[in-house]
Amino acid sequence: MPESTYTVGFLYTFQMCTSFVLAFFLYEYFKDVDKGFVKYWGLAFTGLAVKYLALACQNFTPHIADTAWLKVIIAFITQIGAYTFALFFILGFLAALKKSPIIFKHQRWLLGLVLTFSLATSFVFAFDVNAAFNRFYIRVSLLDFILSGVFLAVAILLMNSQKRFLAAKVMVVICLLFSARYLICSFLTVVMLRENNFAQIELIFRYFDFACYTLLGVNLMIWMQGAERSAAEVAINRAKYMGKHDLLTGALNREQVIENIPLAISTATDKNLKLAIYLIDLKRFKFINDTYGLKIGDLVLGKVAKRLKQSVLLPQVIGRISGDSFVFAIEIGDEGQLEKAAQHLHDVISRAYRVNNQEIHLQASVGYCLAPSDGDEAENLLHKANLALFRAENKNIPSLRYSAGMQADGSHLPAAEKAIRLGIQRKQFVLYFQPQLNLVSNRIEGVEALVRWQHPEKGLLQPDSFLPDFEALGLNSVLDGYVLELACQKLANWYQSFKRRLTIAVNVSAAEFQDPALVSKIQGLLVKYQVPSKYLELEITENVVITDIESAMDTIVTLQNMGIKVSIDDFGTGYSSLSYLRDLPIDKIKIDRSFITDFARNDSDLTIVKSMIKLSHGLGKRVLAEGVENQDQLALLRKLGCDAVQGFYINRPLTEEKLVSQLSRRE
Ligand code: C2E
Ligand code: CA
Numbered sequence: 001m002p003e004s005t006y007t008v009g010f011l012y013t014f015q016m017c018t019s020f021v022l023a024f025f026l027y028e029y030f031k032d033v034d035k036g037f038v039k040y041w042g043l044a045f046t047g048l049a050v051k052y053l054a055l056a057c058q059n060f061t062p063h064i065a066d067t068a069w070l071k072v073i074i075a076f077i078t079q080i081g082a083y084t085f086a087l088f089f090i091l092g093f094l095a096a097l098k099k100s101p102i103i104f105k106h107q108r109w110l111l112g113l114v115l116t117f118s119l120a121t122s123f124v125f126a127f128d129v130n131a132a133f134n135r136f137y138i139r140v141s142l143l144d145f146i147l148s149g150v151f152l153a154v155a156i157l158l159m160n161s162q163k164r165f166l167a168a169k170v171m172v173v174i175c176l177l178f179s180a181r182y183l184i185c186s187f188l189t190v191v192m193l194r195e196n197n198f199a200q201i202e203l204i205f206r207y208f209d210f211a212c213y214t215l216l217g218v219n220l221m222i223w224m225q226g227a228e229r230s231a232a233e234v235a236i237n238r239a240k241y242m243g244k245h246d247l248l249t250g251a252l253n254r255e256q257v258i259e260n261i262p263l264a265i266s267t268a269t270d271k272n273l274k275l276a277i278y279l280i281d282l283k284r285f286k287f288i289n290d291t292y293g294l295k296i297g298d299l300v301l302g303k304v305a306k307r308l309k310q311s312v313l314l315p316q317v318i319g320r321i322s323g324d325s326f327v328f329a330i331e332i333g334d335e336g337q338l339e340k341a342a343q344h345l346h347d348v349i350s351r352a353y354r355v356n357n358q359e360i361h362l363q364a365s366v367g368y369c370l371a372p373s374d375g376d377e378a379e380n381l382l383h384k385a386n387l388a389l390f391r392a393e394n395k396n397i398p399s400l401r402y403s404a405g406m407q408a409d410g411s412h413l414p415a416a417e418k419a420i421r422l423g424i425q426r427k428q429f430v431l432y433f434q435p436q437l438n439l440v441s442n443r444i445e446g447v448e449a450l451v452r453w454q455h456p457e458k459g460l461l462q463p464d465s466f467l468p469d470f471e472a473l474g475l476n477s478v479l480d481g482y483v484l485e486l487a488c489q490k491l492a493n494w495y496q497s498f499k500r501r502l503t504i505a506v507n508v509s510a511a512e513f514q515d516p517a518l519v520s521k522i523q524g525l526l527v528k529y530q531v532p533s534k535y536l537e538l539e540i541t542e543n544v545v546i547t548d549i550e551s552a553m554d555t556i557v558t559l560q561n562m563g564i565k566v567s568i569d570d571f572g573t574g575y576s577s578l579s580y581l582r583d584l585p586i587d588k589i590k591i592d593r594s595f596i597t598d599f600a601r602n603d604s605d606l607t608i609v610k611s612m613i614k615l616s617h618g619l620g621k622r623v624l625a626e627g628v629e630n631q632d633q634l635a636l637l638r639k640l641g642c643d644a645v646q647g648f649y650i651n652r653p654l655t656e657e658k659l660v661s662q663l664s665r666r667e
């Protein structure tokens with residue numbers, strides 16, 4: 001009956017077209033969002049389209065049944081289409097739910113399996129006229145059985161996942177329907193049907209398939225919209241939150257703590273109470289990071305913050321002021337409660353943490369003081385609590401209250417000052433240079449100068465070991481002046497020796513940037529060393545700009561008029577937003593490396609980086625990403641249109657000699 005075969009042929013053709021269209025949309029979408037699961041689903045629907053293509057051909061050319069080898073080829077295409085669909089359909093869900101990286105590593109192997117399986121199922125018994133049943137079981141019953149399993153597996157995966165949006169729920173229903181459909185089919189083909197009369201039952205399923213596969217495809221598209229939206233929502237909320245809170249733990253950041261403490265003191269005083277300020281330092285936290293990895297370290301910090309927040313002492317202020325130290329402030333009526341509260345903090349923190357099936361134990365040191373008796377200024381109080389903490393750690397006791405005698409603990413500073421001044425005099429501070437790679441021209445566009453202390457006894461010291469002393473001694477400007485001069489000197493030297501100019505970016509501290517003499521100092525240096533101003537760039541952090549936006553604006557405008565570039569360092573870690581920077585004539589924005597570390601694998605970091613790049617470009621600023629440590633990060637940044645990168649993957653900070661040889665090698 002050719003008419004009905006043609007009708008079926010049309011149905012298959014239609015289904016093939018729908019599948020191709022869906023696959024096409026999925027690919028287009030993939031190009032936009034670059035999400036692995038979208039690609040897998042695209043491939044799945046391509047597989048499905050191929051299967052229907054084969055089936056349509058078969059129905060439009062009924063005489064095909066007369067040629068054995070044509071039949072086998074059609075069977076093969078149908079089989080490979082169907083199994084490809086099954087494989088990529090489930091891979092898509094595994095990727096969307098971020099499961100099993102092992103399976104993804106063996107993708108090729110899985111594809112090989114699909115190919116072998118399709119070959120086997122279409123060729124075995126293919127030319128044996130008497131083996132019609134076997135052939136049929138292997139091509140139809142087995143396939144249906146496997147498809148039923150795949151759909152069931154996806155449904156179970158989804159039910160176990162945390163995805164609660166509508167498309168996910170609808171998907172569970174569709175998958176269960178399909179699973180049942182294929183199981184019934186598989187069962188029927190085995191127990192009661194023969195190749196010929198199975199065709200009639202199949203008609204019903206054809207309409208079912210047509211409706212359900214289309215629904216499935218449409219639902220996948222809705223799913224992706226939902227996933228994109230929720231990633232964007234997470235990013236937006238995170239960006240808002242970032243303003244006020246420490247990203248990792250949700251506790252207040254340092255600036256907010258400083259703002260909140262005076263308020264808490266006055267509220268307490270109004271109630272005739274005092275405010276006790278505890279500074280908690282987690283002991284050997286670096287060890288947790290080193291042993292379990294930074295991810296787990298972060299999770300533990302989050303848990304610590306949560307426990308502190310939920311403390312029965314009803315804290316007024318909770319903040320994280322550096323990597324592993326927290327502030328915890330409570331109102332108290334009598335001083336006898338001070339030590340008890342400290343003990344409570346130890347109890348709270350030392351309860352075991354369960355993270356990713358591992359049990360982790362922590363201990364803390366606590367230093368504390370009391371407001372207003374010990375002072376009423378936030379900085380001062382934190383400083384005192386810190387002195388007490390420092391003492392407690394040195395004496396190896398769990399907690400200690402601040403007392404007047406502790407002030408002397410800054411006692412290493414006079415000696416440090418002497419050493420620092422001598423070091424400056426004897427030029428023990430040297431510059432290392434980290435190249436910045438322009439992603440458009442693929443050339444080194446400049447270097448960042450990073451200071452090191454070639455200490456006569458202690459060897460080469462990194463900035464984090466001496467910058468705090470400079471800060472405490474108010475010597476930041478001395479260092480910055482020294483580095484600026486050295487940088488100009490290097491620029492002049494390089495030009496003399498190699499006739500080559502390169503931009504040097506110099507880090508400038510808040511104190512130096514706010515110094516009215518900065519501009520004339522720089523002017524003097526440029527003249528002294530005959531350096532064109534465009535080869536000097538200053539890096540300041542966003543907080544420097546925010547603290548006094550008016551005067552920062554003036555300075556930046558003046559510098560810009562002189563031809564000196566200014567860029568914003570560590571962008572994203574402070575509490576400004578890009579809109580603050582809109583009116584500043586800043587040359588570029590340096591995305592802090594904390595965003596880059598994980599963004600190739602983390603949706604919300606990726607969304608943030610993407611929007612930082614987009615917004616910066618919208619404001620006409622260039623974007624440099626810091627901390628690029630591997631090929632994946634580089635490739636992704638390139639794709640996102642980032643202008644430049646810096647990081648260990650390109651180069652570590654280099655000595656002058658290494659830099660020069662590096663550059664000549666690149667030429
Ligand atoms: P920064 O300005 O954010 O400098 C970048 C820091 O990140 C450098 O550390 C650099 O070695 C490191 N880094 C670069 N690429 C990567 C990477 O791919 N992965 C990782 N994990 N780290 C990377 P360094 O040299 O220890 O400097 C630390 C900080 O000290 C600087 O942070 C800057 O704030 C300050 N600093 C350094 N030199 C000076 C200076 O001359 N003057 C002033 N005022 N501050 C300086
Ligand atoms: Ca910098």
Ligand code: CA
Binds near residue numbers: 569590592
């Ligand atoms: Ca930086």
